[in-house]
Amino acid sequence: MRNQTKFFLTGLLVLIIAFANFSCSQASPDKLKCELIPREGNPLISFRILLHIGSVNDPAGKEGLCALTLSMMASGGSQSLTYKEIQKKFYPMATYIGLSVEKEMSVFTGTVHADNLEKYYAIFKDVLLDPGFREDDFTRIKTNQLNFLERTLVSNMDEQFGKEILNLLMYEGQPYGHHEAGTLESLAKLTLADIRAFYAEHFLQGNITIGIIGGYPSDFPDKVMEDFSALPEGHTPPISLPEQRMPRGIEIVIAEKNTPATAMSMGFPVSLSKADDDYFALWIAVSHFGEHRQHLSLLFQKIREERGQNYGDYAYADHFIQGRRKFPAQNHCRQQQYFSIWIRPLKNSNRHFALRQALFELKKLVEEGIPEERFEMTRTYLLNYTRLYAQTLGEILGWKMDSRYYGYKDFLAEVQRRLPKITHEDVNRAIKKYLNYENIYIALITQDAKSFKNALVNNTPSPITYAGPKPEEILEEDKVYQVFPLDVKPENVRIAQATSFFQKTGVPEK
Amino acid sequence: MTKFISAVLSIFLLLSIPPMLQSSKIFPYDFKIEVLDNGLKVVSIPLDNPHIISHYIIIRSGSRNEIEPGKSGFAHFFEHMMFKGTKDMPKEAYDDFLTKLGAGTNGYTTDDYTCYFVVFAGRENLEEVIKTEADRFINLYYDEEMLKTEAPVIEGEYYASVSSPGRRLFETLRDKAYVKHSYKHTTLGYLKDILDMPNQYEYSQLFKKRFYAPDNTILLVAGDYDHDRLMEYVHRYYSGWEKSNYALVTPEEPPQTTAKRAHYDWPSKTLPQLVIGFHGPAYSDEKIDKAALDLLAETSFSRSSPLYQKLVIEEQKCLSFNASFADRRDPYLLTFNATLKDEEDLSYVEQEIFKELERLKKEPVSEELLAEIKSNLKYSFASALGTTDGIASVLAQYINLTTDPGTVNKLFDLFEKVTPEDIQNMCQKYFKKTNSTVVTLSGGNTK
Numbered sequence: 027m028r029n030q031t032k033f034f035l036t037g038l039l040v041l042i043i044a045f046a047n048f049s050c051s052q053a054s055p056d057k058l059k060c061e062l063i064p065r066e067g068n069p070l071i072s073f074r075i076l077l078h079i080g081s082v083n084d085p086a087g088k089e090g091l092c093a094l095t096l097s098m099m100a101s102g103g104s105q106s107l108t109y110k111e112i113q114k115k116f117y118p119m120a121t122y123i124g125l126s127v128e129k130e131m132s133v134f135t136g137t138v139h140a141d142n143l144e145k146y147y148a149i150f151k152d153v154l155l156d157p158g159f160r161e162d163d164f165t166r167i168k169t170n171q172l173n174f175l176e177r178t179l180v181s182n183m184d185e186q187f188g189k190e191i192l193n194l195l196m197y198e199g200q201p202y203g204h205h206e207a208g209t210l211e212s213l214a215k216l217t218l219a220d221i222r223a224f225y226a227e228h229f230l231q232g233n234i235t236i237g238i239i240g241g242y243p244s245d246f247p248d249k250v251m252e253d254f255s256a257l258p259e260g261h262t263p264p265i266s267l268p269e270q271r272m273p274r275g276i277e278i279v280i281a282e283k284n285t286p287a288t289a290m291s292m293g294f295p296v297s298l299s300k301a302d303d304d305y306f307a308l309w310i311a312v313s314h315f316g317e318h319r320q321h322l323s324l325l326f327q328k329i330r331e332e333r334g335q336n337y338g339d340y341a342y343a344d345h346f347i348q349g350r351r352k353f354p355a356q357n358h359c360r361q362q363q364y365f366s367i368w369i370r371p372l373k374n375s376n377r378h379f380a381l382r383q384a385l386f387e388l389k390k391l392v393e394e395g396i397p398e399e400r401f402e403m404t405r406t407y408l409l410n411y412t413r414l415y416a417q418t419l420g421e422i423l424g425w426k427m428d429s430r431y432y433g434y435k436d437f438l439a440e441v442q443r444r445l446p447k448i449t450h451e452d453v454n455r456a457i458k459k460y461l462n463y464e465n466i467y468i469a470l471i472t473q474d475a476k477s478f479k480n481a482l483v484n485n486t487p488s489p490i491t492y493a494g495p496k497p498e499e500i501l502e503e504d505k506v507y508q509v510f511p512l513d514v515k516p517e518n519v520r521i522a523q524a525t526s527f528f529q530k531t532g533v534p535e536k
Numbered sequence: 537m538t539k540f541i542s543a544v545l546s547i548f549l550l551l552s553i554p555p556m557l558q559s560s561k562i563f564p565y566d567f568k569i570e571v572l573d574n575g576l577k578v579v580s581i582p583l584d585n586p587h588i589i590s591h592y593i594i595i596r597s598g599s600r601n602e603i604e605p606g607k608s609g610f611a612h613f614f615e616h617m618m619f620k621g622t623k624d625m626p627k628e629a630y631d632d633f634l635t636k637l638g639a640g641t642n643g644y645t646t647d648d649y650t651c652y653f654v655v656f657a658g659r660e661n662l663e664e665v666i667k668t669e670a671d672r673f674i675n676l677y678y679d680e681e682m683l684k685t686e687a688p689v690i691e692g693e694y695y696a697s698v699s700s701p702g703r704r705l706f707e708t709l710r711d712k713a714y715v716k717h718s719y720k721h722t723t724l725g726y727l728k729d730i731l732d733m734p735n736q737y738e739y740s741q742l743f744k745k746r747f748y749a750p751d752n753t754i755l756l757v758a759g760d761y762d763h764d765r766l767m768e769y770v771h772r773y774y775s776g777w778e779k780s781n782y783a784l785v786t787p788e789e790p791p792q793t794t795a796k797r798a799h800y801d802w803p804s805k806t807l808p809q810l811v812i813g814f815h816g817p818a819y820s821d822e823k824i825d826k827a828a829l830d831l832l833a834e835t836s837f838s839r840s841s842p843l844y845q846k847l848v849i850e851e852q853k854c855l856s857f858n859a860s861f862a863d864r865r866d867p868y869l870l871t872f873n874a875t876l877k878d879e880e881d882l883s884y885v886e887q888e889i890f891k892e893l894e895r896l897k898k899e900p901v902s903e904e905l906l907a908e909i910k911s912n913l914k915y916s917f918a919s920a921l922g923t924t925d926g927i928a929s930v931l932a933q934y935i936n937l938t939t940d941p942g943t944v945n946k947l948f949d950l951f952e953k954v955t956p957e958d959i960q961n962m963c964q965k966y967f968k969k970t971n972s973t974v975v976t977l978s979g980g981n982t983k
Contacts, residue, residue, distance in 0.1 A: 070922055110845050117840035118908040120915035139915050166852050169877065173807060173855060181806045181980075184699045284803055287695030319642075321619075321631040331627075334685045336692035351640055351925075371695045403635055410638020413657045417588070417923040493734035494684030525805065 056232040056259040061427050062247050063239040065419070071143055071240035072419040075134040075154065076357055076427055078235075079228045082130050082201040082265045089531060090171060090208015091216060093127040095224045097167045100125035100134060103158035104149070112149055121146055123153060127206045128347075128358040130265070131431075135420060140241050147246075151253050157225065164218050171207050172214070175528040179205075180281075184371060184471050187281065187524070188291040191469035194533050195279050196295060196364060201265055204531045211530050232261025235430075239423040270295035270362050273465045276514050278482070279533050280475040283524035288377035288472040292384070293366030296460045299344060299359075301432040306444045307456035309343050314396050314404040315387070316341025316367060319352040322407055324400075325367065328387060332500055333490065335380055336372035341365070353415050356424030359431040365461060377472055378481055378488035382510040389463040395454035405445055412441045464513065475521040482514040562917055562948040565927065567941050568763055570770075574779050575751030578770055579931070579941050581758040583924055589759035590928035591665055593652045593673065594936050596754070597747035599723040600648050600866065601784055606732060608718075609690065609725015612645040613733050614743055616686050618652065619643070620678040622671050633668055637661060640925075645723050648865045649936035655925050659761045663769050670773035673748060680737040687733035694730055701802050705809050705873075705977045712798045713813050713869055713973040717789040749780030754935055758928040786866055789815065796973040805980025807855065808879040812889055813973045816870035816966050819863040819937045821946035826863070828958040829870060829966065831951065833859040834909040835901045835959070836892060837872065843892050847874070853881045863937055869973075870966060879978045886974060893967040900956035910951055917948070 061074075077096070084091045100123045103109040116122055119142040124135035134154065138146040179187055190205055197203035207213075234257070236250055273294055298304050316323045318340045321331070325339035344363040349355030367388070372380055396404070415438060416422045429437040472478060481488065489508045496504075526534035568580045598611050621627035634641050640655040654665055697703050707722050714720035724730070755774075757766055792815055817825040837843060837859035847854040857874045872889050876882060920930045934944050 070919065110849050113845070113849075114840050117838065118911040118915075120912045120919060137919060139918060142915070162850075162852075166849065169852065170855055173877065177805055177807045177980075181802075181804050182699050182701055185696065285699065287692075287698055320635070322635045330689055330692070332685070334688035334692070337689060337696050352642070353640070370692065371698070372692055373695060403632065407635045407638050410636070410657060411640070413638065414588070414640050414655060417925060419922065492684070493687060494681055496681070496685075 054232070054259075055261050056230070058231045058234055058236060058251060058254055058257075060236040060238070060247065060251060061423065061430065062237075063423055063426060064242065064244070065240050068241035068419070069140050070137055070419055071140060071238065071242045072137040072423055073135060073150065074237035074357065074420065074423050074427060076235040076237060077132040077134075077228075078130070078233045078264075079262055080128050080130045080132050081204065081206040082267075083228060083262060084204070084208065087212060088208075088216060088220060089204045089212040090206070091212075091220055091224050092132065092228075093206045093208065094168060094171060094213070094216060095221045096125055096127055096132055096134070097171070098159055098163055098221055099123075099153050099157045101167055102153075102163035103160055104152035105156045105158055106152055107149065108158070108160070109163055112153070115145070115149060119146055123150060126355070126357065128360065129202050129206070130360045131358055133357040137420060143242065143246070147250070151250075155253065155256060159218060159221055159225075161218060164221065168213060168216065172210060175205065175207050175213075176210060180524050180527055184285065184287070184289040185368075187527075188289040188469050188471050189366075189368065191279055191281055191471070191527065191533075192291040192293055192366065192467060194527075195277065195467045195469060196271075196293065198271070198532055200268055200271070202267075202360075202362065205528060209528050209530050228262050229257060230260040230262065231255065231257045232259065235427060237423045237427050239419045264361070267361055270297070270364075273467045275464065275518055276466055276468060276512060278468045278470065278514065278519045280478065280519065280521045281469070281471045281524040281527060282473060282475040282521055283471065284473050285471065286373060287371035288374050288470060289371045290369040290377070290381060290384075290468065290470055291366060292466055292468040293364050294462070294466050295362060295364045296343070298460065299361075299363045299432065300428075300437060304456050304459065305343065306441070307448050307452040308460050310401065310404050310408065310445070310448060310453050311391070311396055311457045311461070312341050312343040312365065313408055314400050315391055317404075317407070318342065318346060318348070318354075322404065325369075325384060325387060329369065329380055329383060333492070335376050335490075337370045339367075339369050339384070341367045350418065350421065353421070356421065356428050359428055374472055374474070376490055377470070377478065378486070379490045379508060381468070382488060382512065383507045385463055385466070385512060386507055386510045388461070392457060392461050392463050395457055396450070398450055401450045401453055405448065409442065409445050412438055471524060479516070479519045479521060482512060482519065483516045485509070485511050485514075561945045562914060563921075563931070563941070563944040569941070570767060572750065572771065572774060574775065574777050575749075576770075576774050576777065577754045577939055578767065579754060579756045579935060580763050580766055581756075581927065581931075582761060582763050583759055583927070585760060585924045587657050587760055588924045589656055589659065589662060589665075589757065589761055590925045591654045591656070591669065592756040592928050592932050593669060594754040594756060594932055595650045595652075595748060596648070596752050596936055596939075598646045598648045598650055599721060599725070600718050600786060600864075601747060602721070602725070603718050603784070603786060606729055607736075607739065608721040608729045609723065609733070610729075610736070610739070610743060611650055611747075612723045612725065613687070613690050613736075614740060614748075615643045615645045615650050615652075616689060617678055617683065617740060618672065618676060620676065620682055620686070622675040623677050624675065625668065625671055630668070630672065633664075637665070647719060647723060647868075651932055651936075653928070653932075662761050662766065666766070666769040667773050670777070673753070674774075674777045676744065676748070683737050683740060684734045687730075687736075690724075690730050690733060694724055694727060697724065701800075701806050701809060701977050701979075704800050704802070705811050705975055708798050708800050708977075709811050709813050709869070709871070709973060709975045712796050712975060713792070713815065714789060716787040717866060718786055719789075719864070719866065719868060746780055746782040746784075749782070750774065750777045751779045751781065754939060756928060756932055756935060758931070759924045789867065791815070792971050792973075795969050798973075798975045800975065800977040802977055802979025806978070808876045808882055808976065808978040810874045810876065810882055810885055810977075811975050812872045812886065813869040813975075814966055814968075814971050816861060816868060818865060818867045821938065821943045821950060824950065824954060824958050825962055825965070826861070827947065827950040828954045828962045829861050831906065831909050831954050832896065832901070832959045832962065833861045833870075834912060835905050836896055838909075840908070843888065847885060847888065853877065853885060863933075865937055882976050882978070890969070893963060896963045897960065897967065900960045903956065906954070906956060913951060914948070
C-alpha cells in the first residue's frame with residue numbers, strides 16, 4: 027500500500043510537472059506558447075512577449091496600424107493607470123516596456139530587478155491584457171509616428187532612409203512593401219476604433235509566445251500563463267506571400283535632396299533563411315564579403331581601408347538589425363529574406379566610383395568565389411564571434427525564441443555544430459546559387475540626380491582622386507573600377523524628391 | 537563531440553549572479569589595482585562568469601587634449617591610426633589576429649578619453665591578446681601615405697553624421713558657450729580641421745609621444761582569468777613602454793557673464809530643437825555639487841518629472857525632453873534638450889525650462905521624490921552590470937575620470953548624502969540666466 031501511495035504520488039508529481047510544462051509545448055496553434063529559462067539566484071528577470079504579427083497584418087489603406095496599436099500599449103496607459111501614472115511607478119524601478127515591430131514579428135521587452143518583479147509585472151500585464159486606448163495617448167503616439175516618417179527618417183537619417191527605400195523597391199506592391207510605421211496618408215485616417223479592432227482581431231493566444239528568463243520564482247511562469255490565458259483562443263493565419271520579385275537588370279531609385287554625401291543600399295531577394303542548410307555556407311561567403319562593422323569585410327577593406335572613401339561598407343545574407351554593440355538583434359524573423367549591401371555615406375564626387383567598385387567586387391565574388399584562406403579564416407571568425415552573440419538575459423532568450431522559429435533547439439549551438447562541416451566547395455556553390463551581380467535593386471540618396479542618372483546610363487568614366495600618393499596596385503585597380511560597365515537602362519532609373527517618400531505606399535513617382 | 541560542445545555552450549551562457557544591491561557597495565565586485573614602474577595602471581576584476589574576457593585600454597586623452605588651434609578632432613583621428621599595426625605585426629596581420637579570435641572589438645573617443653576594447657572568449661587567448669595589444673600601443677607604426685589614406689575616412693564619418701540636426705545643435709552650443717576651453721569643439725572636430733588632417737603627419741607623431749604613454753593609460757581587464765597570470769603577462773609585455781611625463785594644461789574657461797543665444801537654420805524640413813546649456817562643475821566624488829545636480833536632473837527633468845509630463849504627455853508640445861549633466865574631468869555644460877512639434881513653441885518651452893529652474897531655486901524637492909531617484913539610480917546601475925562586458929564598459933566610463941575604480945562607490949555614497957537643500961543651493965549657484973546659452977534649430981515648415 028505504501029508503495030502504491032508512493033507510486034501514485036510520483037505519478038501525480040509527473041503529471042503536475044507535465045501540466046506545468048504543457049503550456050510551453052502546445053500543439054494547438056490557437057493557444058499560448060512559452061519559452062522559459064530559469065537562472066536561479068540571478069537578480070534580474072527579462073521578458074520577451076513575442077507576437078507572430080507585424081506590418082504584413084496591416085489592412086490595405088491602414089498601413090502602420092500594427093505599429094500604432096502595439097505602441098499604444100508600450101507607450102500608453104492601461105485601463106487602470108494612465109501613461110503618466112505608469113511612468114511614475116516605473117521610475118523608481120528603473121524599468122520600461124520596449125517594443126519592436128517588424129514585418130511578421132513584433133516583441134514587447136522588459137527587464138526588472140527581482141525586488142520589483144511583482145510590481146512591474148502587474149503593470150506590464152495590465153498594459154498588454156487591458157490596454158487603456160485613450161484618446162490623448164492616441165493623438166500623441168500617432169503624431170510621433172507621423173513625425174518620424176516625415177521629418178526624421180527622410181530628413182535626418184539618410185543611412186536608414188536608404189535601407190527603407192531598398193525595401194520599398196524590392197517589395198513594391200507586396201505585403202512587405204510599406205514601412206512598419208505606415209504612410210502619411212494611411213496614418214492620417216487611422217482612428218481609435220481601428221486600434222481597438224486590430225487588437226481584438228490579433229491579440230489572440232495563438233499569436234503569442236511568452237518568454238521569461240532570469241531569477242524568477244518557480245511558480246511565476248504559471249501565473250503569467252494563467253493571466254494571458256484570459257485572451258481569446260485563436261491565431262492569425264500566416265500571410266501567404268507572393269513570390270519574391272527579382273530585379274530585371276539593375277533597377278535604381280534615387281531620392282533627391284540637397285546633401286554633400288550620397289547614401290547607398292542595394293540588394294535582391296534570396297530564397298533561403300537561417301532554417302536552410304545552405305544558409306551556413308552563404309553566411310560564410312557574405313561575412314567574408316561584408317561582415318557588419320568588422321575589418322574582415324572585403325568591401326570595408328577596398329572602399330574604406332585602401333581608399334578612405336567612407337566610414338564603412340558591409341553586406342548581409344538576410345535581414346539585419348543591429349542590437350547591442352554591433353551584434354545582431356533578435357526577434358525579427360520573417361518568411362522571405364534578401365541579400366543586401368550597405369555603403370555608408372561618401373562624398374558625391376565618389377558616388378559613381380564606389381557604386382562601380384561594390385558591383386565589381388560582387389561580380390568577382392560570384393565568378394571567382396571565395397579564396398581558400400579567406401574561407402578558413404571567415405569560418406573560424408564566425409565560430410568564435412557567434413560565441414559572443416548571447417550575453418545579456420534578453421539576448422539569450424531572444425536567440426532561443428528565434429531558434430524555435432527556424433526549427434532548431436538552439437541556433438547558436440547549431441552554428442558550432444554546422445560550420446566545421448561546411449567545405450570551401452559548399453560556400454562557392456552557395457554563392458553561385460544565391461548571388462548575382464546583374465539583377466539588383468539599388469537605392470540612392472543624393473543630389474543632382476539627373477546628372478548621376480546620365481552618368482550611370484552612359485557609363486561615363488568616374489576616376490577618383492586622393493590627397494596623397496597611392497601604391498601602384500591600388501591605382502591599377504582603380505583604372506578597372508572607374509570604367510567598370512554597368513548595364514543601366516534609362517527606363518530603370520526612377521528619380522523622386524526625398525520629401526515625397528512615405529506619403530503613400532510604394533515608390534513615389536516624382 | 538556534439539554533447540561536449542553543447543555542454544560548453546551551456547556553461548558559457550550562464551550569467552554571473554551579481555550580488556548587487558544586497559551589498560553596501562553599488563559596485564560589488566572586488567578589483568585589484570597594480571601600477572607598473574613606468575606608470576601603467578592595471579585594474580583587474582576576475583569574475584566567475586565563464587569564458588568571456590573584456591580587455592579595455594583607456595588612454596586619458598580625448599578632444600579635451602586638443603588645445604592647439606587647427607587640431608580639433610585629432611584624438612579621434614588618432615584612434616583610427618591606432619589600427620594601422622606595427623612593424624612586427626602589420627595591419628593585415630593584426631586584423632587577421634582579431635578575425636581568428638572572433639573578438640568583439642572597436643575603439644571610441646570621447647571628450648576626455650579614448651578607449652580600445654577587445655572582448656573575446658577563452659582564457660587561453662589572454663596572453664596573445666595582451667602581447668598583441670602591448671605591441672600595438674608601444675610600437676605603432678604608420679607612414680605618411682597611410683595617414684593620408686585614413687584622413688578622408690574621418691571626412692566620410694563627418695558626412696555620415698551630416699544629416700543629424702542633433703549633432704549640429706550641440707556643435708553650435710559648445711562653440712557658442714565656450715570661449716577658451718577645448719570643450720568648445722566636439723570629438724569629431726571642425727570640418728576645416730578634418731580637411732587638413734592629411735597634412736598632419738608630424739603632429740600625429742607628437743600627439744602619440746605626448747599621450748600614448750603608460751603614465752597616461754589604464755589597462756582594465758574583467759572576466760574569466762587568473763589575476764596573477766594576467767600580471768605576469770602585463771609585466772612581460774608592457775614593462776618596456778616609456779613614460780611621457782607630458783603634463784597637459786587645459787585652458788581655463790573664464791566665467792560667463794552674459795546670456796548667449798544662437799540659431800541654426802536647417803536646410804530642409806525637420807523637427808525644431810532647443811538646447812539650453814549652463815556652465816557647471818567638473819566630475820567629483822568628493823564635492824557635493826555635481827552629485828546634487830545629477831539628482832536634480834532626475835527629480836525635475838526625467839520622464840517621471842512634472843515638467844516632462846506637462847510638455848510631452850499632457851500638452852504634447854515636445855516629442856522628447858531631457859536634461860543631461862555629463863561627467864567630465866573639467867567643468868562642463870549642464871544641458872536641457874527638447875525636440876518639438878511646432879517651431880512656434882520654441883520660446884514657450886524655453887520659458888518653461890527657465891521657469892522650472894527659478895521655482896527650484898525657491899522650493900526644495902520632496903524627500904519622497906529624492907528617495908525615488910536614488911532608487912532609480914541604483915537599479916539602473918545594477919542592470920548595467922549584468923554581463924562581463926557590461927561591468928567593464930560601465931567602469932571604463934568612470935575610471936577615466938579619476939583613475940580610481942572606487943570612485944563609483946564614492947559617488948553613490950555621495951548621492952546618499954544629498955539633501956533637498958543641497959539641490960536648491962546648486963540651482964541657485966549654477967542656473968543663472970547670465971550663465972546660459974540657448975541654441976535653437978529649425979527648418980522647413982513645421983507643425
